[in-house]
Amino acid sequence: MPKGETPTDPRDPPQTVEAFRNRLMALNGQLPRRLQQCADHVATHMDHIALSTVAQVAQGAGVPPSAVMRFCQEMGFSGYAEMQRLFREALSRAAPDYATRLANLKAGGAGQPATLVAEFVEAGRQSMEALARDLDESALNQAVETLSQARTIHLAGFRRSFPVASYLAYVFDKLGVPAVLHDGVAGLGHRSTLQQGDALLAITFAPYSEETLSLAAHARKTGVPVVALTDPAASQVSGLADTLLTVTEIDFGAFRSLSAVIALALSLAVAVAARRET
Amino acid sequence: MPKGETPTDPRDPPQTVEAFRNRLMALNGQLPRRLQQCADHVATHMDHIALSTVAQVAQGAGVPPSAVMRFCQEMGFSGYAEMQRLFREALSRAAPDYATRLANLKAGGAGQPATLVAEFVEAGRQSMEALARDLDESALNQAVETLSQARTIHLAGFRRSFPVASYLAYVFDKLGVPAVLHDGVAGLGHRSTLQQGDALLAITFAPYSEETLSLAAHARKTGVPVVALTDPAASQVSGLADTLLTVTEIDFGAFRSLSAVIALALSLAVAVAARRET
DNA sequence: AGGAAAATGGAATATCCGTTCCATCGTTCA
DNA sequence: TGAACGATGGAACGGATATTCCATTTTCCT
Numbered sequence: 353m354p355k356g357e358t359p360t361d362p363r364d365p366p367q368t369v370e371a372f373r374n375r376l377m378a379l380n381g382q383l384p385r386r387l388q389q390c391a392d393h394v395a396t397h398m399d400h401i402a403l404s405t406v407a408q409v410a411q412g413a414g415v416p417p418s419a420v421m422r423f424c425q426e427m428g429f430s431g432y433a434e435m436q437r438l439f440r441e442a443l444s445r446a447a448p449d450y451a452t453r454l455a456n457l458k459a460g461g462a463g464q465p466a467t468l469v470a471e472f473v474e475a476g477r478q479s480m481e482a483l484a485r486d487l488d489e490s491a492l493n494q495a496v497e498t499l500s501q502a503r504t505i506h507l508a509g510f511r512r513s514f515p516v517a518s519y520l521a522y523v524f525d526k527l528g529v530p531a532v533l534h535d536g537v538a539g540l541g542h543r544s545t546l547q548q549g550d551a552l553l554a555i556t557f558a559p560y561s562e563e564t565l566s567l568a569a570h571a572r573k574t575g576v577p578v579v580a581l582t583d584p585a586a587s588q589v590s591g592l593a594d595t596l597l598t599v600t601e602i603d604f605g606a607f608r609s610l611s612a613v614i615a616l617a618l619s620l621a622v623a624v625a626a627r628r629e630t
Numbered sequence: 631m632p633k634g635e636t637p638t639d640p641r642d643p644p645q646t647v648e649a650f651r652n653r654l655m656a657l658n659g660q661l662p663r664r665l666q667q668c669a670d671h672v673a674t675h676m677d678h679i680a681l682s683t684v685a686q687v688a689q690g691a692g693v694p695p696s697a698v699m700r701f702c703q704e705m706g707f708s709g710y711a712e713m714q715r716l717f718r719e720a721l722s723r724a725a726p727d728y729a730t731r732l733a734n735l736k737a738g739g740a741g742q743p744a745t746l747v748a749e750f751v752e753a754g755r756q757s758m759e760a761l762a763r764d765l766d767e768s769a770l771n772q773a774v775e776t777l778s779q780a781r782t783i784h785l786a787g788f789r790r791s792f793p794v795a796s797y798l799a800y801v802f803d804k805l806g807v808p809a810v811l812h813d814g815v816a817g818l819g820h821r822s823t824l825q826q827g828d829a830l831l832a833i834t835f836a837p838y839s840e841e842t843l844s845l846a847a848h849a850r851k852t853g854v855p856v857v858a859l860t861d862p863a864a865s866q867v868s869g870l871a872d873t874l875l876t877v878t879e880i881d882f883g884a885f886r887s888l889s890a891v892i893a894l895a896l897s898l899a900v901a902v903a904a905r906r907e908t
Numbered sequence: 909a910g911g912a913a914a915a916t917g918g919a920a921t922a923t924c925c926g927t928t929c930c931a932t933c934g935t936t937c938a
Numbered sequence: 939t940g941a942a943c944g945a946t947g948g949a950a951c952g953g954a955t956a957t958t959c960c961a962t963t964t965t966c967c968t
Contacts, residue, residue, distance in 0.1 A: 384915060384965095402681070403718050406956060416917050421957065432956060433924095440681050443721070465774050466767045468897035473758045476889050480751045480758075489744045496743050512800055515793035515892075522790055523885060607801060607896055611754050611889035614793075618885055619746035662945060684926060694947050699927065710926065 365428040365435075369398070369442050375427060383426070386415045390423035402439035406432045475604040479612035482600045486584075487616075495579045495595045495620060500627035502551030505531040506571075508564045509555035516555050516581075516610060516617050523618065527625035534567065546576050555581045555617070557601070557608075560589060568592040581617060643706040643713075647676070647720050653705060661704070664693045668701035680717035684710045753882040757890035760878045764862075765894075773857045773873045773898060778905035780829030783809040784849075786842045787833035794833050794859075794888060794895050801896065805903035812845065824854050833859045833895070835879070835886075838866055846870040859895060 366372040376395055383391060393413035394401065401409065409432075410417040421432060429435040499505055505524065509517030517533060524531035532545060546552065552571040556564040560582075568578050569592055580593035583600065590596055599616055601608045644650040654673055661669060671691035672679065679687065687710075688695040699710060707713040777783055783802065787795025795811060802809035810823060824830065830849040834842040838860075846856050847870055858871035861878065868874055877894055879886045 386916065399722075403722055405954090407954095417956085418917065418958085419915095422915090444677070444681055464767075465770045465897055465901035466765060468900050469765055469770070469894060470762065472893040472896050473762050473890075476758050476893050477755060480754050480889075484748065484751050487744065487747055489742075492743045492747070512797070514800065515797040518796055519790070519793040519888065522792065526884070605900065606804070607900065609889060609893050609896060610797065611758075611887060611892065612751075614889065614892075615750040615754050615887050616747060618750050618887060619743055622746055622883065622885065623743035664946070683924090695926085696928085696947065697945095700945090 365430075366438065369438065372427070372438060373398075379426065386419040387423050387426060389413045389415050390420055394423070398439070399443075401436055402443045471604045472609050475602045476609040476611040478602045479600065479609065480615065482602065483612040483616060486598075486600065488598070491595055491597055492616075492620070492623075495597055496623045496627055498577050498579055498595055499551050499553060499620070499624045502577075503530065503547075503549040504545075504551075505529065505624075506534060506546060506550055506552045506576075507531055507555070508534045508552060508567050510561040510563050512608065512610075513555040513557060513561070513564070513613075516613050519614060520553070520555075520617050520621055523621045524625075527621065529621070529625050529628060534563075546571055546574055548575060550576050552576055552578045553581065553620075554578055554589075554593070555613070556589065557583050557613075558585065565589070565592065581613065581620075643708070644716065647716065650705070650716065651676075657704065664697040665701050665704060667691045667693050668698055672701070676717070679714055680721045749882045750887050753880045754887040754889040756880045757878065757887065758893065760880065761890040761894060764876075764878065766876070769873055769875055770894075770898070770901075773875055774901045774905055776855050776857055776873055777829050777831060777898070777902045780855075781808065781825075781827040782823075782829075783807065783902075784812060784824060784828060784830045784854075785809055785833070786812045786830060786845050788839040788841050790886065790888075791833040791835060791839070791842070791891075794891050797892060798831070798833075798895055798899055801899045802903075805899065807899070807903050807906060812841075824849055824852055826853060828854050830854055830856045831859065831898075832856055832867070832871065833891070834867065835861050835891075836863065843867070843870065859891065859898075 366375055373395075376391060379391060380388075390409075390413045393409070397412065400412070404412075406417045406420050410420045413420065424430075424432045424435045427435065429438075507517045507520050507524075509515075514535075518535070521531055521533035546567075552568060554564050554568045568580070568589070571578050572592060577594045578592060579595045579597065580589050581597045581599065582589045582593075584598040597616065597620070599612050601610065601612050603609075644653055651673075654669055657669060658666075668687075668691045671687070675690065678690070682690075684695045684698050688698045691698065702708075702710045702713045705713065707716075785795045785798050785802075787793075787798075792813075796813070799809055799811035824845075830846060832842050832846045843866065846858070846867070849856050850870060855873075856871045857873045857875065858867050859875045859877065860867045860871075862876040875894065875898075877890050879888065879890050881887075
């Protein structure tokens, strides 16, 4: 760097985690070996930075501390401390007083309704996190593929799954996607409407409702592809489905907040609608 | 403390945030002035501890650092470092790599189904936080009171609110609470079943469905108390309800994940069932 | 193959922070 | 009122951690 030009050093540091991520991707592939190791490790454990020391990050990446130091400067920071500040601020903004508030609600006393809210909120949040963590992207893509090619989508979900199925019916209707909700209103199913070229979306969780299982079995026999939205341990269902989408819903007491299931179901619906329009 | 008894010092430190909070409450009121200042500040800014230094906490509480030090020991820790460890561990368990994973999903590309999941999860999480933050406890208690005294609970919710209403019907049934779901199956309501001594739980969000509003109006005229579960800006509803429970549901695109509404509705149902049994 | 430039690892250094200690002040009880 | 005990604040200490520097190795280009 002979002239006043120092192309790597005096950049302004990323101000947001988003910007950090972008620069990380931009640098990817054009870094020396050790620096690349740092980049890789940081990319996959970005949330560790806020609470780790240089030595810990270095050990995690399998490099000496000085390499981490160079990496920070390569990213535009003056050093590790400045980089860490970014993540600490992001972390404290993420959980402002929400955790405190939750705890206060819980502390109100076991009998208080507000305590129940706190518990259900907590269960819902955990379910969401589990969904984001464990989502099987290829299964999801396959489900979208299958459903978007169907002439009509059949929705099956009873008992605790019925709210999800009925919401999907509403959403599909809004989106202009032909869908039938198998609600069993008159005591019999819409079984005869299952035809070649359709697809079945079966939503069921343990204990699996008999109606849903038999409908899925019937669909398979008819040659209608079955997408199942269920919990991970669904051994009874796996044999009946072409595509298996699993969600772990944390429950509180005997009841589930359904938040993760609905989030996944909604995504599926919107993706299918988008896919059909192209 | 003449004998071997030292009742305040060599206690085992709290192992969980919960235990910490308990000891804090137990100590409240029986601490010297400066220590009490520390306790107050810590109680209201518990989430700051994980990322702050002694000096920062001390400044926040308006005391010298040594006072904070004594406070930590009074709480049973060897010092500030040990106390901070508790909160750091809680924090890192709270956000494992969930944030990273979400970002990765989002980064997949705008058209990807997985991106949608990330968006809906994010919307759901925000809704949950908003619920915990803004919950009106007294309104909730009043709603529980009203519904638990009802002979029969009538559930009204159409269109996007129908899944919530139908889930409540399921839950109430499980809990042995008499509840009627107004589903309008045969093209007419169950209006005539609304009787003195019953209560109506009306679930509706903008744009408010005509059926729900007119049912609520009818209930009022009949002398049946109305509990409304709706969004904060519900001016049309406020005149029709005796108790107003509001939820802010963040939406993504045109659709809502319903997670906060369901969490609140579930809490209401369980609290009502518990109340009736006593 | 040889030399220059870049990269690397580890040791030395400087900074920050937690912790302790002690002198002073206030309070309480005899 | 005075003595004793607890509380308080600040300064000094010690440990840990970020940061820098330099000798050595590796890589790349001629």
